[in-house]
Structure formats: structure tokens, C-alpha cells
Amino acid sequence: MAAKTDRKPVGRMTVFGLLTVAMYAAVFTHAEVITSMFARGSLWAAGPIATVFAFSYVHGTFASDLWSVLGVNARPQARKAAETTVARPSARATVKA
Amino acid sequence: MDILALDPSRFIELNAASVAFLFIVGFIGGLVSGFIGSGGAFVLTPGMMSLGVPGTVAVASNMCHKFPKALVGTIKRFKYGQVDLKLGLYMAISAAVGVQGGIRIQQMVLQTWGQAGSDLYVSLSFVAVLVIVGGYVMQDAIRCARCHIPEGTPPLARRLQQIELPPMVTFKTSGIRISFWFTVPVGLATGLLAATIAVGGFVGVPGMIYVLGVPGIMASATELVVAFIMGLGGSINWAMHGLVDIRLVLIILGGSLLGVQLGAIGTTYVREHMIKVVMATIMLIVAVSRCIALPGYLVKLGLMDLSASTLTILGRVSFVCMCFALFIGAVIILGSMWRGRAAERADGVAGAHGQA
Numbered sequence: 001m002a003a004k005t006d007r008k009p010v011g012r013m014t015v016f017g018l019l020t021v022a023m024y025a026a027v028f029t030h031a032e033v034i035t036s037m038f039a040r041g042s043l044w045a046a047g048p049i050a051t052v053f054a055f056s057y058v059h060g061t062f063a064s065d066l067w068s069v070l071g072v073n074a075r076p077q078a079r080k081a082a083e084t085t086v087a088r089p090s091a092r093a094t095v096k097a
Numbered sequence: 098m099d100i101l102a103l104d105p106s107r108f109i110e111l112n113a114a115s116v117a118f119l120f121i122v123g124f125i126g127g128l129v130s131g132f133i134g135s136g137g138a139f140v141l142t143p144g145m146m147s148l149g150v151p152g153t154v155a156v157a158s159n160m161c162h163k164f165p166k167a168l169v170g171t172i173k174r175f176k177y178g179q180v181d182l183k184l185g186l187y188m189a190i191s192a193a194v195g196v197q198g199g200i201r202i203q204q205m206v207l208q209t210w211g212q213a214g215s216d217l218y219v220s221l222s223f224v225a226v227l228v229i230v231g232g233y234v235m236q237d238a239i240r241c242a243r244c245h246i247p248e249g250t251p252p253l254a255r256r257l258q259q260i261e262l263p264p265m266v267t268f269k270t271s272g273i274r275i276s277f278w279f280t281v282p283v284g285l286a287t288g289l290l291a292a293t294i295a296v297g298g299f300v301g302v303p304g305m306i307y308v309l310g311v312p313g314i315m316a317s318a319t320e321l322v323v324a325f326i327m328g329l330g331g332s333i334n335w336a337m338h339g340l341v342d343i344r345l346v347l348i349i350l351g352g353s354l355l356g357v358q359l360g361a362i363g364t365t366y367v368r369e370h371m372i373k374v375v376m377a378t379i380m381l382i383v384a385v386s387r388c389i390a391l392p393g394y395l396v397k398l399g400l401m402d403l404s405a406s407t408l409t410i411l412g413r414v415s416f417v418c419m420c421f422a423l424f425i426g427a428v429i430i431l432g433s434m435w436r437g438r439a440a441e442r443a444d445g446v447a448g449a450h451g452q453a
Contacts, residue, residue, distance in 0.1 A: 024347065029345050033236065035108060041339030048161055048341045049333060053352055056165035063174070063355045074177055075365040075441060 008045070013065035020059045104265055111148045116348055118144065121354030123175045125427045130353070131170045131360020132430045134320030135240075135298020137353070138163060139383060140423045142295060143416055144346060150151070157335030158297070158345040164328030167321045173361040174318040177222050181270040181315055185322025186304070187277070188284045192297060192323055193330065195288020203292065213397030220394060222293050223387040230303050231380030234373050237307075241370035248369055254310030271311045271319075298324065299380055306373075313372040315365055333351075363430050364396045364403060366437025371429070379426045386418035 027034055038047040067073070109115070122144050125136020138159055145155035174180050207215045242246055250258070254273075262276035283304035291297030298320045305316035334342055364372070393408050395401035403411075 002417075024351070027343070027347060032268075036340060039104075039107065039338070041337050041340040045333055045336035048336050048343050048346065051343060052161060052165045052332075052346060052350065055347060056169050056354065058332070059163075059198055059351065060169040060354050061173075063169075063358050065411055066355070072362055073360065074362050075437070095246050 008069045010069055013062060013069050016058055016062035016065060018060045020055075021057060023055060062091045107151060107154055108344075111348075113346060119221055119345060119348045120150070120352040120368075122376075122423070123349035124356040125168055125423050126349075127170075127194075127353030127356025128360040128363075128379040128430060129356075129375070129379065129423060129426045130321070130324075131173070131357035132317065132363050133360075133372055133426075134147035134317035135139050135168075135296055135303050135324060136376075137380055137423065139294070139296050140419050141349065145420065147162040150342070150345065153340050154342050155437060157332070157338075158342045158349075159163075159295075159341035160335060161341045161343075161346045162353060164332055165358075166357050167328055170357040170361055171321040171325055173358055174364065174393070175237075175316075177361070177365055178270070178316035179310065179364065180202070180316050180322060181265075181268050181319045182322060184268045184280070184309075185312065185319045185326075186303070186318070187266070188287065188301065189323045189326035191284025192288035194293065194302070195285035195290075195297075196327065196331075197288075198285065199289040199292025201310060208399070213394050217391070218400060219293055220224050220387045220391050222290075223415055224384050224391070225281065226290060226294070226300060227380040227384035227387070230300060231377045231384060233307075234303050235377035235381060238370045238373035238377055240272065241373065242368075250303050250310040250436070251307045253307055257308065257311055268311075269308075271315050273310050275309055276390060286322060288327070290448035292376060297327070299376070300419070302372075302376060310376065313369045314424050315451035317376075317425045318361075321326045346371075360430060363434040363437075367433045371433050375426050375429050378429060379422045382425065383419060386415045386422065390415040397426055409437055415419060 035049075038044055038051075119141075122134045122137075122141055125142055129136040141159045141162075142152075142155045145158065146152055150158070171180055171185075175182075203215060203218075206218045210218070212296075237251075244295035254275075257279050258273060258275050260276060260279075262278055264277045265274060266277050266280070267274045285300065286304060287297040298317075301323060302316045303318050305311040306313050311319065332341070361452075389411055392403055392411055396403050396408060401442055409439060
């Protein structure tokens with residue numbers, strides 16, 4: 001699975017996990033107010049868009065770390081392949097004037 | 098959850114069962130999207146509507162969860178070297194034009210034949226596209242599974258790549274060089290389908306594979322870029338009309354962000370044809386689901402006569418069939434990932450014995 005030198009991001013997962021819980025709690029304890037504000041349309045459209053970006057960063061980081069801590073990582077070869085150069089098409093022949 | 102001040106005609110009351118349903122469908126939808134680049138949306142919209150969410154709010158909320166999920170999936174798969182950002186941008190631009198075309202066609206159908214006619218048009222498009230494209234992808238996937246050599250460039254893509262029609266564009270990450278004019282129809286078709294059945298990836302991914310010659314793994318990852326750009330644009334539009342229910346979005350996102358990362362990890366363990374197997378399986382089962390729903394629209398148009406109870410049963414069977422498509426896709430992904438991990442471990446043990 002993962003390389004033996006890989007350290008599991010337990011600390012980061014805990015921090016982002018707690019942040020995720022805090023954010024969900026903040027929204028759902030004020031669900032009525034937030035939902036009705038975001039449903040006003042027009043410039044309030046920034047509300048749901050900014051909210052999902054914030055959640056995708058915090059919860060996304062937590063989710064990524066959670067799978068790592070559970071030992072579900074990408075195949076090591078895939079990670080190495082991404083670090084090396086990809087096979088590219090041959091360049092077109094050009095004539096230097 | 099108290100929603101007393103919310104308009105009950107637009108915002109449903111949530112209970113434990115509906116939250117669990119949205120979270121689980123979000124997770125499975127995310128898993129499938131992370132693996133094949135699209136999917137999940139086709140179950141979520143009718144799923145939300147079955148909970149009592151109005152159609153427009155369901156579509157808006159679904160789209161608003163889709164683009165952050167696609168963003169997270171794109172970042173994850175970019176790390177594995179699977180995303181062609183340049184191709185994704187080219188596709189997204191022409192897909193945006195295709196969406197506008199799709200909306201125009203929808204409006205024309207709606208004006209001419211009414212809501213039932215529009216529903217019938219959507220279902221017929223679903224069935225036609227899914228059967229033709231899904232059947233072809235499945236046939237190719239079976240052929241690829243039998244041959245044990247790496248997949249080459251499909252014949253159509255090879256021919257198109259040889260045509261020097263300026264401007265020629267080089268997509269370095271995908272390793273292809275093709276005329277810009279051949280990328281346009283693929284993007285347009287993706288957008289057209291996205292506006293019609295909300296799952297443009299069912300044409301976008303096969304289009305990138307068979308028309309442009311992009312490897313399957315890379316096509317499914319690049320589709321996430323298209324989904325992000327189109328989803329963001331669509332979500333801003335819906336949010337400006339105040340139709341996004343942020344509670345539904347966040348519940349679905351809770352599951353889908355876990356699922357999309359697992360699906361992305363899964364792509365590193367499987368052979369390339371598995372992307373095609375999962376995509377084709379889902380497409381063909383969804384086609385069956387839409388076939389079952391067709392009589393309902395024919396009855397509304399007065400072209401068929403069936404009892405109300407029969408129509409209710411057909412509607413339920415159709416929805417269960419859609420859920421089954423997503424579920425079977427998830428099972429194939431997790432199963433092939435499990436086998437890939439087991440093979441990886443076995444290789445590791447064999448390698449360790451070899452060195453000893």
C-alpha cells in the first residue's frame with residue numbers, strides 16, 4: 001500500500017475533522033436564518049457559493065486525511081508516475097529561417 | 098431542525114431518514130463521480146423530489162453540490178497526473194455553448210408540446226443516448242478486458258488526429274495533437290446533454306476517448322474539470338434566483354466529498370477498461386429505468402391509457418432502477434479496487450521474498 005516512510009496525518013485529520021463538525025454545527029443550529037437569507041437571490045447568491053467552497057476545503061481536507069489514516073491510499077506507482085514526466089507527443093518539425 | 102420561517106412550498110422539513118438518504122446517495126454518487134468523472138446527479142434530483150423538494154430547488158441544490166465535489170475530485174486526480182487542464186478548459190467552453198443550445202431546444206419543446214412533451218423528450222433522449230453510447234462503450238470494455246495489452250488509440254481518433262485542420266492543438270498531458278474543430282462537437286454534445294438530462298459526462302467521457310483519443314483514465318478525470326466549470330456557472334445562476342437549499346447541499350456534500358476521494362483513489366488500482374465497464378453498466382441500467390418511466394409521459398400526452406396505480410408502480414420501479422444503477426456502479430468500483438489492493442499487497446510480499 002503506502003510507502004513505509006509515509007506518516008499518517010492523524011493530527012491534521014483531527015483538526016480538520018473538528019473544524020468540519022464546528023462548521024456543520026454552526027450552519028445547522030442557524031439553518032432557518034441561513035437558508036432564508038441565501039434564498040433571497042441576487043447578490044445573496046455569494047452566500048451559498050462561498051459556503052460550499054469553504055466546506056469543500058475544510059471537509060475535503062478532512063476526508064482526504066481520513067482515507068489516509070484508514071490506510072486507503074493511491075497506488076504508490078500512480079503517485080510516482082505523477083511526479084515523473086508524462087509521455088508527450090513528438091514536436092512538429094520546424095524550419096529555422 | 099426547525100424551519101418555521103421557511104417557505105414550506107420551497108423548503109422541506111428534514112428528518113433523520115431524509116438526512117441519511119441524502120448523505121448515503123451523496124457518498125455513492127461521489128464515489129462514482131470520482132471514478133468515472135460523472136454520475137450521481139441523475140439519482141439525486143429525482144431522489145430529492147421524492148422527498149418533496151420542488152423540481153427547480155432539487156436541480157439547483159444538486160448542481161450546487163456538484164461543482165465543489167468536482168473541484169475536490171479534480172485536485173485529487175491532478176495529483177495522480179490524470180487531469181488535462183487545457184483539454185478541460187477547451188471542453189468546458191464549447192460545453193457552455195452546448196448548454197445554451199440545449200436550453201433553447203428544451204424551451205421550444207416545452208412551448209410546442211407542454212410539460213408532458215418535454216418530459217417525454219428528456220426520457221427519449223436519455224434512452225437513445227444511453228443505449229447507443231452505453232452499448233458501444235460496453236462492447237469496447239468487454240473487448241479491452243479480453244485483450245491483455247495496453248489499449249491503443251481508437252480508430253476514429255487516430256484518423257482525426259491525422260487530419261491537419263488548423264488550428265491544431267497539442268494537449269501535452271493527454272499526449273494528443275488534434276484540430277481544435279474536432280474538440281468543439283464533443284464539448285457541444287456534452288453541454289447539450291447536460292442541459293437535457295443533467296449528465297453531460299455520459300457523452301463527454303466517451304467523446305474524449307473515442308473521438309479525441311484521450312486515454313480513459315484521463316478522460317474521466319478531465320470531465321471533472323468540465324463539471325466544475327459548468328457547475329459553478331449554473332450554481333451562480335440558480336443561487337441568484339434564490340433556489341439553492343443550502344441544507345440539502347451541505348448534507349449531500351458531506352457524503353460526496355468522502356466518496357469522490359475514494360473513487361479517485363480507486364482509479365489508481367484498476368485497469369483502464371474498468372472506467373468503461375462502470376460507465377457502460379450505469380448507462381445501460383439507467384436506460385432501462387427511463388424506458389420504464391416512458392409510459393407515464395405517453396399517458397399524460399393522451400397517447401396511451403394506463404391506470405393510476407400502474408403508473409405509480411412504474412414510477413417507483415423506475416426510481417429503484419436508477420438507485421440500483423448507482424449502487425451496482427459503486428459495487429464494481431469497490432470490488433475492483435479491493436482486488437487491485439490485494440494484487441498490490443501480493444506483489445509487495447513476493448518482492449520482499451525475492452529480495453530475501
